[in-house]
Amino acid sequence: MARDGEARAGVLRTPHGAVQTPAFMPVGTKGTVKGLTPGELHTIGAGIVLGNTYHLYLRPGADLVREAGGLHAFTGWDGPMLTDSGGYQVFSLAKTRRISEKGVEFASVYDGSRHTFTPELVTKVQEGLGADIAMVLDECPPANASREYHQESLRRTARWAGRCKAAHRRSDQALFGIVQGGLYPDLREESLNRTVEIGFPGYAVGGLSVGESREEMLRTLSVTAPMLPADRPRYFMGIGDPVGILQVIRLGVDMFDCVLPTRLARHGAALTAEGRINLRNAGHRRDLGPLDPGCPCEACTGYSRAYLAHLVREDELLGHRLITLHNVRFTVELCRRAREEILAGDYEGWSRAWISRYAGTAA
Amino acid sequence: MARDGEARAGVLRTPHGAVQTPAFMPVGTKGTVKGLTPGELHTIGAGIVLGNTYHLYLRPGADLVREAGGLHAFTGWDGPMLTDSGGYQVFSLAKTRRISEKGVEFASVYDGSRHTFTPELVTKVQEGLGADIAMVLDECPPANASREYHQESLRRTARWAGRCKAAHRRSDQALFGIVQGGLYPDLREESLNRTVEIGFPGYAVGGLSVGESREEMLRTLSVTAPMLPADRPRYFMGIGDPVGILQVIRLGVDMFDCVLPTRLARHGAALTAEGRINLRNAGHRRDLGPLDPGCPCEACTGYSRAYLAHLVREDELLGHRLITLHNVRFTVELCRRAREEILAGDYEGWSRAWISRYAGTAA
Numbered sequence: 001m002a003r004d005g006e007a008r009a010g011v012l013r014t015p016h017g018a019v020q021t022p023a024f025m026p027v028g029t030k031g032t033v034k035g036l037t038p039g040e041l042h043t044i045g046a047g048i049v050l051g052n053t054y055h056l057y058l059r060p061g062a063d064l065v066r067e068a069g070g071l072h073a074f075t076g077w078d079g080p081m082l083t084d085s086g087g088y089q090v091f092s093l094a095k096t097r098r099i100s101e102k103g104v105e106f107a108s109v110y111d112g113s114r115h116t117f118t119p120e121l122v123t124k125v126q127e128g129l130g131a132d133i134a135m136v137l138d139e140c141p142p143a144n145a146s147r148e149y150h151q152e153s154l155r156r157t158a159r160w161a162g163r164c165k166a167a168h169r170r171s172d173q174a175l176f177g178i179v180q181g182g183l184y185p186d187l188r189e190e191s192l193n194r195t196v197e198i199g200f201p202g203y204a205v206g207g208l209s210v211g212e213s214r215e216e217m218l219r220t221l222s223v224t225a226p227m228l229p230a231d232r233p234r235y236f237m238g239i240g241d242p243v244g245i246l247q248v249i250r251l252g253v254d255m256f257d258c259v260l261p262t263r264l265a266r267h268g269a270a271l272t273a274e275g276r277i278n279l280r281n282a283g284h285r286r287d288l289g290p291l292d293p294g295c296p297c298e299a300c301t302g303y304s305r306a307y308l309a310h311l312v313r314e315d316e317l318l319g320h321r322l323i324t325l326h327n328v329r330f331t332v333e334l335c336r337r338a339r340e341e342i343l344a345g346d347y348e349g350w351s352r353a354w355i356s357r358y359a360g361t362a363a
Numbered sequence: 364m365a366r367d368g369e370a371r372a373g374v375l376r377t378p379h380g381a382v383q384t385p386a387f388m389p390v391g392t393k394g395t396v397k398g399l400t401p402g403e404l405h406t407i408g409a410g411i412v413l414g415n416t417y418h419l420y421l422r423p424g425a426d427l428v429r430e431a432g433g434l435h436a437f438t439g440w441d442g443p444m445l446t447d448s449g450g451y452q453v454f455s456l457a458k459t460r461r462i463s464e465k466g467v468e469f470a471s472v473y474d475g476s477r478h479t480f481t482p483e484l485v486t487k488v489q490e491g492l493g494a495d496i497a498m499v500l501d502e503c504p505p506a507n508a509s510r511e512y513h514q515e516s517l518r519r520t521a522r523w524a525g526r527c528k529a530a531h532r533r534s535d536q537a538l539f540g541i542v543q544g545g546l547y548p549d550l551r552e553e554s555l556n557r558t559v560e561i562g563f564p565g566y567a568v569g570g571l572s573v574g575e576s577r578e579e580m581l582r583t584l585s586v587t588a589p590m591l592p593a594d595r596p597r598y599f600m601g602i603g604d605p606v607g608i609l610q611v612i613r614l615g616v617d618m619f620d621c622v623l624p625t626r627l628a629r630h631g632a633a634l635t636a637e638g639r640i641n642l643r644n645a646g647h648r649r650d651l652g653p654l655d656p657g658c659p660c661e662a663c664t665g666y667s668r669a670y671l672a673h674l675v676r677e678d679e680l681l682g683h684r685l686i687t688l689h690n691v692r693f694t695v696e697l698c699r700r701a702r703e704e705i706l707a708g709d710y711e712g713w714s715r716a717w718i719s720r721y722a723g724t725a726a
Contacts, residue, residue, distance in 0.1 A: 031673065035680035037661070060648065060673040068651055068669060076665050285423065288431055298400070302439050306431060310394065310423040317398035317683055324680075 002343050006226065006252040009342040012048070012233050014080040014132035015172045016072065019047040021233065021254040022338055024245065024331045025082060027262065030055045031065075031075045033328065034262045035321040038077040044297060044329035045336060048080040048132075050257045053125055054089030058108050058115075062125045070130030082133040082257075085122045085164075085178075088206070088237070091140045099139065101156065119163035127170045135204065136164040138178040143211035150182040151190070158194035165198055176202040176235060179224060183216050188224045202233040205253070209238035218247055225252040242271060242334055242358055246351045249338050261327035268312035270323050271330040275358050279323070284309040291326060295333075299326040365706050369589065369615040372705040375411070375596050377443040377495035378535045379435065382410040384596065384617040385701055387608065387694045388445060390625065393418045394428075394438045396691065397625045398684040401440040407660060407692035408699060411443040411495075413620045416488055417452030421471050421478075425488045433493030445496040445620075448485045448527075450541075451569070451600070454503045462502065464519065482526035490533045498567065499527040501541040506574035513545040514553070521557035528561055539565040539598060546579050548586045555590050565596040568616070572601035581610055588615040605634060605697055605721055609714045612701050624690035631675035633686050634693040638721050642686070647672040654689060658696075662689040 001010040012019040026033045026041065029052045033041060041049060051071050056062060068074040071081060090097055090106045097106040103118030119137045126134035138157040141150055161177050168175045177200035181187035195203065205224055208217045221236065228234050233254045239245060240258020248256060261271065268279045272292040277284065287305040295301075299308065299322035311319025334354075341350040364373040375382040389396045389404065392415045396404060404412060414434050419425060431437040434444060453460055453469045460469040466481030482500045489497035501520045504513055524540050531538045540563035544550035558566065568587055571580045584599065591597050596617045602608060603621020611619060624634065631642045635655040640647065650668040658664075662671065662685035674682025697717075704713040 030677050030679060031670070032679050032681045035684065037665070037681065037685075039665075059677060060669070064649055064669060067649070068667065074667070074670055076670075286427060286430070302400070302402075304431060304437070306423070306427060307394070307437055307439075314393050314422060316393060316395050317680055317687075318395045318400065320680055321398065321684065322400075 001231070004342040004345050004347040005250065007250050007338075007342045007347045008252055008254055009339045010233070010254055012080070012254070014048075014174070016078060016080045016132050019080050020336070020339055022245075022249045022335045023047050023255050024240065024335045025050040025255060025257040026328050026332075027052070027257050027259045028075065028077070029259065030059065031071060033324075034266070035317075035324045036328065038075065038079075040325060041077065041328070042079065044325065045332045046079070046328065047332070048082060048255070049077055051075075051081060051083045051129060051131060052086070052089060053083050053122060053129065054086035054093070056083075056129060057086060057125055058110055062128045066128035066130075070128070072130060080133075081131040083126050083129050083131040083135065084237075085126065085135040085137045086117055087122070087138045088140050090117060101159070103137070103160075104139070119160040120167040123164045123167040123175070127168070127173060130170075131173065133174045133176055133202065134168070135176050136161040136178055136200075138180060138206055140180070140207050140210060141182065143182070145182065147182070147184060147187070150180070150184060150187050154180040154187060154191040155194070158191065158198070161195055161200075162198050165200070174201045176200050176204050178204045178206040178237070179228075180207045182207060183212060183220050185220070185223045188220060189227060192224060192227050196229060200232070202235060203228050204235040204237050206237045208236070214244065218251065221248060221251050221253070228252075240331060242331065243355050245331070245334060246338065246355060249335075249342075250347065250351060261331045262324050265323035265327045266320050268319070268323065270308075271327050273357065275360075279305070279309040279312040292330070295326065295330065297326050297329045299323060364594070367705040367708050367710040368613065370613050370701075370705045370710045371615055371617055372702045373596070373617060375443070375617070377411075377537070379441060379443045379495050382443050383699070383702055385608075385612045385698045385705075386410050386618050387603065387698045388413040388618060388620040389691045389695075390415070390620050390622045391438065391440070392622065393422065394434060396687075397629070398680075398687045399691065401438065401442075403688060404440065404691070405442065407688065408695045409442070409691065410695075411445060411618070412440055414438075414444060414446045414492060414494060415449070415452060416446050416485060416492065417449035417456070419446075419492060420449060420488050421473055425491045429491035429493075433491070435493060443496075444494040446489050446492050446494040446498065447600075448489065448498040448500045449480055450485070450498075450501045451503050453480060464522070466500070466523075467502070482523040483530040486527045486530040486538070490531070490536060493533075494536065496537045496539055496565065497531070498539050499524040499541055499563075501543060501569055503543070503570050503573060504545065506545070508545065510545070510547060510550070513543070513547060513550050517543040517550055517554040518557070521554065521561070524558055524563075525561050528563070537564045539563055539567050541567045541569040541600070542587060542591075543570045545570060546575060546583050548583070551583060551587045552590060555587060559592060563595070565598060566591050567598040567600050569600045571599070577607065581614065584611060584614050584616070591615075603694065605694065606718050608694070608697060609701065609718060612698075612705075613710065613714060624694045625687050628686035628690045629683050631682070631686070633671075634690050636720065638723070642668070642672040642675040655693070658689065658693065660689050660692045662686060
């Protein structure tokens with residue numbers, strides 16, 4: 001583990017291979033990073049992929065995935081993988097839910113059917129999915145919940161974390177704890193202490209990027225990250241924009257995930273060194289140059305902006321696919337470069353210059 | 364050119380390479396075979412790809428494609444390519460159209476804007492698109508048009524064909540004529556004679572697969588095909604189902620196109636040696652075997668039916684993409700195999716057995 005200020009460059013070892021950190025985890029919500037094959041994810045350098053327990057539990061069902069030999073065998077991705085616990089989706093997607101000490105009861109976003117996630121169940125489900133890293137069940141309260149609610153919730157989340165650990169059987173799967181506590185530094189500290197006391201091989205910072213300002217997020221993270229055990233991987237849940245990624249890396253985060261690069265692609269937006277562009281804008285219609293000069297990905301070397309813009313406007317599958325490939329590769333490459341700069345001891349200067357170029361000309 | 368009964372095995376030489384026939388042409392309606400890259404089309408053995416002049420003329424516009432260096436440069440497909448004249452789309456898609464000796468005026472399916480296709484314009488547009496093979500402007504009357512209308516129409520189409528040939532300038536592009544005449548053998552003969560009299564390096568049979576029964580189609584083709592010059596390629600417009608392909612090959616057709624394999628894929632239907640299956644059917648949900656055993660394509664070797672069925676049910680891009688890849692590969696491979704059997708002099712027996720296996724167990 002090398003450090004440059006608070007920024008860290010490490011290696012996360014898993015049964016499916018090592019991941020160089022900082023690492024962006026592309027999100028394969030339903031067992032697929034939208035539009036891309038596992039082979040392409042390898043080609044663009046993705047080191048670790050995320051799957052969503054909530055979705056996979058409901059569709060196609062955890063039993064089927066387990067019968068297929070786990071999520072690796074089912075999806076064909078043979079590299080490192082992490083599954084979330086489903087907690088975030090229960091709290092963000094479910095129209096109705098009822099939380100108790102036992103767990104959380106919710107209605108499926110697909111068909112309204114009722115289900116209950118307990119710490120024991122999500123642990124078992126994640127063991128069946130068989131990712132290299134599983135997450136404890138946590139509650140992710142809304143950004144505007146009261147201090148009292150946050151305190152009550154983080155204590156329940158810590159109790160749930162203990163139950164997850166007690167239920168966890170697979171020695172070839174790491175179970176990570178999650179720190180909550182909203183925007184309250186003392187509650188973050190309390191949550192962190194309770195979680196670290198239980199003891200996990202890695203820790204996530206949850207409950208941020210849920211509606212608060214970027215400044216509030218960074219301020220909260222900056223008081224939380226330094227308190228985390230230095231020798232354990234740190235996972236920031238839910239950041240994927242290039243500037244945000246560089247900001248959380250600077251505060252000592254090792255891993256992060258977000259649907260942003262893939263979601264942007266479906267809306268025709270592409271990440272470039274000069275900022276984000278939207279290919280639906282008329283200015284790109286006749287641009288016969290590459291999408292992002294210097295990028296070696298298939299979208300940038302094989303096609304013009306004009307062609308990609310045509311595909312996007314016509315809502316052609318190939319457009320979604322190629323822009324997704326580019327955006328994920330862009331984000332993965334940003335992390336690879338950040339790692340180099342950390343190892344060179346030049347992270348602060350490099351990241352400031354990078355952000356300035358990216359944000360200065362953003363469309 | 365080898366023959367086995369009426370079936371033919373030949374080689375079509377173009378500036379972008381040779382095509383072994385019989386050949387299925389995947390349709391890249393808007394400059395993309397939906398979901399696939401040119402590299403994948405090469406990998407699965409596609410020899411020649413079709414582009415639609417109607418769509419490309421309207422979006423992104425023929426001028427832009429010409430500026431980009433033509434459809435090959437614009438789309439990245441560097442193999443043989445054919446463009447239709449746009450006639451078929453004008454008659455099948457346009458809500459309003461007005462036909463005259465001059466050409467056909469129509470309202471764009473995209474925005475209702477008014478355009479006129481003349482033989483001279485579609486020839487010029489296709490020269491700008493720069494495919495290896497261009498088609499004359501033809502009228503494709505509805506299947507139930509009167510005999511009188513068909514006769515009037517085929518004569519106009521022949522006059523248009525003459526004007527297309529007169530307007531055609533590119534010596535590196537072949538311009539094919541089109542035979543019309545509905546289901547009337549004598550009108551087919553008249554159309555054929557008028558078209559052959561003008562003289563083209565290849566001939567298409569149009570106006571079939573437009574609503575008539577399969578039996579009527581085959582009967583009409585069987586009287587038309589033998590009259591076509593034996594030393595010129597024969598293109599049957601609009602067939603893409605496996606049984607139909609084998610039937611038209613048997614009658615002496617060399618090339619054909621259809622959106623069926625790609626369209627089926629978007630609806631979750633896959634072609635297999637045992638017949639067409641729909642992956643939305645519950646029976647495939649837990650099937651951990653391959654989509655089509657023995658098929659070496661990425662969809663069949665990298666994933667289970669259960670995973671593909673999951674992707675299809677969730678409307679995931681990767682599902683459309685992989686099934687499209689498989690269906691196009693299946694169709695291309697069927698033609699490659701048909702060619703082998705023609706060369707071996709065993710086409711009749713082989714194709715009957717193939718159809719029996721495919722149709723006998725169709726779902």
